[in-house]
Amino acid sequence: MNDKNSTDPELTGELETEAKPTHIVGIGASAGGLEAIEAFFKEMPPDSGVSFVVIQHLSPDHKSLMAELLSKRTRMPVNRAQDGELVEPNSVYLIPPNKNLRLFHGRIILSEQDRDARGINLPIDIFFRSLAEDQGAKAIAIVLSGTGSDGTSGIRAIKEELGMVMVQAEETAAFDGMPRSAIATGLVDYILPPNEMPTQLLSYLKHPFTAKDEYASTMLNDEDGVTRIFALLRESNKIDFTYYKPTTIIRRIERRMAVNQIHDLSDYVRFLESYPVELNSLHKDLLIGVTSFFRDPEAFDAIADKFLPQLFKEAKEDKLRIWVSGCSTGEEAYSLAILCCEVIEQQNLNLDVKIFATDVDREAILAASAGVFAESAVADIEPGMLSKYFYRRDEGFYISRQVREMVVFAQHNLVKDPPFTNIDLISCRNLLIYLQPVLQKRVLELFNFALNPKGVLFLGSSETTGEMGEYFDPVDHKWRIYQSRGRRRQSELSEPAINFDAKRWYNNNRMSGRGMAARMHEEERLLERLVEGVAGDYLPFCLVVSESLELMHVAGDAKDYLQFTTGKVVNDVSKLVIKDLAIPLSTGLQKVFKSKEELIYSNINLNLAEKHKVVNMRLKPLPTKKRQVMMVAVFIEEVRTSTQSSTSSSETYNVGKEAQQRIIDLENELQFTRENLQATVEELETSNEELQATNEELLASNEELQSTNEELQSVNEELYTVNSEYQGKITELTEVNNDLDNLLCNTRVATLFFDENLDIRRYTPEATQLFRVIDQDIGRPISHLSHRLLDVDLVQLAKEVLINETGIEREKINTENGEEFLMRVFPYQIAPDTYSGVVFTFVSTSGLRQAQNKLVEQELRMEALLKVSDAYVLINEQGEIQEVNQALTDLVGYDESELIDQNISILMPDDFATQHDYFIQRYLKEGNSKIIGTTREVPVKRQDGEIINQHLTVAEMVIGQRHWFVGLLKDQ
Structure with missing residues (x-):
């Protein structure tokens, strides 16, 4: 039997020693990619320990040929991928024809291509996403020559898991569609020709961050470096990463160090200070927003079927306000807008829906505002919905005007900036998981403040309301959808936003790496076992007490010294010890915390139920480091014999004397408290008067705000009017533009328009018969324009017309194939006596010349x-x-x-x-x-x-x- 899934110990041992690739590299290409793939593998050594999976759009015949060609370029075995096959190091796997390829625990999973109604299948995106899920930080994606945008969506998933992305330089690609689309995301680490990629890839693999098997960061030992990076990020981008998850922050810093081949944190800090571009790249890596249209479709179905209709039904003044926080590039916001349009259409409602989509990343907001998405981004949208709410133009999909006008995009810092108010639905998905609990609580408090009673909070599948659970009712446990209870904590909103403190972050998180927390736990358990083992034999009964008299730890037998009463559990040590110990312990602790010196009480009499006991009490301050809370260890030891005398450094405890002293201390403390209370009352009275005055000012300000609101309302109405006028103007301009296009096309006159810099502005279709010009040439200078005209200097003619501001007309302009044209060159007039550019027109006179020749011939015949x-x-x-x-x-x-x-x-x-x-x-x-x-x-x-x-x-x-x-x- 040779079943790899067997639980036989020997076979299990064989599995554990089985060689695994250090990393798996996915290579995506389509048209023109074969040459680039060959160039890559020609330079790639066969013993790198890496596996390669090639995903390329080719016909079956070409794919069989590709395996043969690659085998000549590399000494690594080139295999056609088999279903269930384990990926081995130093091997190349080619996707079979008409298949999609995924990875699961390092094994290849093949499936039939699932094309949508448009006949589109994106195998590169499918593989990249599975590669990211399966390999995490060990995933590497390479995008080579190809048309379309396949791979663009997949590299986002790779970067989210801290993988690396390489893209072929556009100028070296036979078809630059795929490289250009990938580079436009801003997530690419290296842009190189294919033959230079292997060297950079090997350098990346040798970096300590890339080479280590498990995550165990040593960066947290460098307090100054982390502090400086945080400060640089805050200075450049106004974003404080103090309370982000430390693992996320450190791993992404280390990944950027690996990309730049920097091994020491201090060197990387200097690199950041010298190259602001890298600081911006690190900022992008820390804010990677992985999103998609209708992510988790079942969750959106629940929103559309259950919650949106209810919100529409309860909407006040026929208005619904939605807030999408952390919207990234806008897919989430547009998805909710499309759902709203669908529900409104189904129920025939007349509602004004306004969606506020915010993110701290300005570039993401600009991209979202454009409303343009690659083909791979909209691949998962149903064809009917895609054709209804998107239109295609220039290899991209544009969101429809109906949806775009529902969404308002704005840059917004969720922690520092004020929240929106009167919100009916908040969507904040996959954001809280990157924040520490203190920041999660802060964000949820803002959401609670922003939501209307019974408003809906839509979180990611891995997020909960945590400590704020009492303010939200869960209404869908699976998809983490909550409903606001309407409670308010406005006092907490008045607190200032959490300030940047990198040292505090360092102290709180320096042990948070994987393995460090486990060692700390083991050390604590070891110390606890040691104390328990020696207590009684070597140590007297011991208490550890904090400055607030809170009992922190107990060692030894506590039955004679501690007592617990019924009712609410308290942790005040003065209330937990027996009555005879309460006064000496409270008195001693007060002295020790004040003097910070050791104190010993001897001969303390304890009257227990069955016996009388005399004990000595030793109170010793514990060593305290910076920022640590002061604690005191209290040792209570029974006096064994009556002949045993106290040490010279101890003082005999006198109940009467100590009680009298305790009473005096308490009276002094009471008097001091009364004086403080009186001063506080006076301050409160003064503050109350100030608050009353402030309240009056606020009332006046409120009235001013109301009047301002009315003014803004009137301005808003004016803006609506102006907007309507602009819409009319746009319609008129569109009609004029259409008329102009038809005129230029139907006159069949070759015409070229140049601006004041003699760059191409526009041309008619007829011009392509004389000039080698395409749409991509718009904006190029006239000197770059090649043509078929003989003895014509376009540059000289254009300059002459610009200087003299008068037109030039020339007849009998001939072409290489013998055609004849009438050429006119005139200045481009933008106002009376004002010109900005040049217009060339070419009218064919070949037919007229032939007619004239025939007429002359006939006349000659007639004369004869x-x-x-x-x-x-x-x-x-x-x-x-x-x-x-x-x-x-x-x-x-x-x-x-x-x-x-x-x-x-x-x-x-x-x-x-x-x-x-x-x-x-x-x-x-x-x-x-x-x-x-x-x-x-x-x-x-x-x-x-x-x-x-x-x-x-x-x-x-x-x-x-x-x-x-x-x-x-x-x-x-």
Whole structure:
């Protein structure tokens, strides 16, 4: 039997010694990525201890070819991934065709591709997310050449788990879509050509933070370094990370040190001081916000089905206010806005929903405000909802105007800045888990203050209300949805925000690394066992008491010295000890805490129920370090024999004397307390008067605020009016812009617009036939523009027009393929006598030139006909004479001026003229005549009335849509 899941000890031992990769590297690529992958593996040594999983969009034939090609580039085995296969070090795994690949406990899990309604599948994102979940900080993602945005969403998950991300430099990628989309996230650690990536990868793997198997930070030993980093972060970004989880802070600092190949914290501090860019990168790493649309869909279903309809029903003045805290890049806020739109549409409601989306990261807020998301970000949205609330443009998805206008984005520090008020729903997911309890409590107090009674608090699946549980009712335990009870703690809101104190953070958290806490616990247990073991044999009965008289620890048999009463449990040692010990213990403790010196009482008589006992009491201050609370150890030892005398340093305890002294001390203390109380009363009276005056001022301020609110309301109405006007203007501008686009496209004139710097502003489609220009060239200078024109200097012409502010027109501008154009260059006018740029227009004259040539040719032919010796006449469709030659005028006796524009019947006998007109009309209608192209004998009428017979030859000329007839007359 060779079952790896067997519980056989020997087999288990084999599993434990099985080699595992130090890290798993996921490589994502699509179009043009094969060359980059080959370049990467050519430089990657085969013994790095790392595993590589390659996810590339290729056809099955190409993928089989890819395995063969990679095997020639690397000495590592190249395998097609198999389902259930354990990933081994120094190996390369290729995703099979039409499969998605995931990792689970280091094993490959294959599944069929699940394409959405748009036919989209994002295997790189799927693998990167599973790699982050499975390997944590040991995950490395590499994005190479490809189109689209696959991989962008996955690298966010990698960075959340403290993994590393490399991206191919855009200028070296055959297709820069995937690299450009990944770089735009701001989460990329290295941007390199593929052949330089292996060297940087190996350097990263050798860093102590990357190489260690378990997290056990030594950075907390460097108090000054941590303090300085906190101070730098606060100075540059105004954010205090004091009360963030120490593990999160330290691990992300160490990760940045690994990325920059810095091993010592003090060196990294100097690096931060010298390079503000790195300080900004560290700030981004500490504030990584991993979010997505409808994260945990079941939770959003619960919000949409149960809570939003109830909130809409109870909304005051038909208004609903929602606060999304820690919104990151806006997916959470837009998801809630879409849900609100859906519920409003389903229930046919008329509500004004306003969503306040806030985050401390300004760059995240700017990205969220744009409302533009990559294809990978919207891959999980239902196709129907995607088409309804998004529209696609320029390889991105834009949120619809209806949703965008519901959300207001603002930079907001949740701890320092005032909270919003009258909120019906607060969403704060996966934020509290990064904060220490003191800050969690502070944030929840602000939420409690902001929420309306019965308002809803929507937390992440790993978060609870903690100490603030009494202020919220859980209404959905699985998805951590709570409802406000309406209680208020306004007094706590008046406290100042928690201030930065890196030393306090250091003292509180320096033992919080993994392993350190366990050692502290073991040390405490060891000391406790030691004290219990020697108590009674070597140590007398002992109490440890704090300065507030709180009993902290007991060692030894306490039955004769301590007593517990019924009722509420108290921890005051003066009330816990027996009556005979109460006065000497209270008196002694007061003296020791005041003098900080050791004190011994001897011969204290104790009257117990069954016996009488004499004891000595020793009160010894314990050593105290800075910031530690002072404590006193009280040792009570029974006097064994009556002959035993007290030591010279002790004083015999006299009940009467000590009681008298105790009474005097208490009376002095009482008198002092009375005086303090009287002074306090006077101060309170004064404060009360000041508060009354302040209250009056606040009332006056409130009235002013009310009037200001009315003014703001009127200003708001004006803004609405202005906004409506602007909307109208925008509509008009859109129509004008559409008209202009249609005009430029339909005139079919090649036109180029340049600004005052001679950079390309706009061009018409016809211009692409003369110039090699695409949309990406907008903004490039004219000197970068190549063209097919001969002997034309565009730069010189543009400069000449800009200087002289007059246009230039040139004819017969020829191209490489023989076309001819009329070129006009005019200044771009923006106001009377004000110009800003140049406009080039090119009108094709090739067709006109050909027509002119044909016309000239026809004219030459006509002149030739006019010079022939035979009589010649040209008539149009109406039979009107258009041209005659000298031979004809000599034959008929008319002058040329007498014949032009006269009907041809003037040269015919009357009966023949009528027949001729009928003939022309019939020919034009039927297009068939035996006369055209033949010679026949016809009578010709001279000016003097004489009839002569001539041979007539008729030919037809068609010019355009017009018909012309040519007749030649010859003697018989």
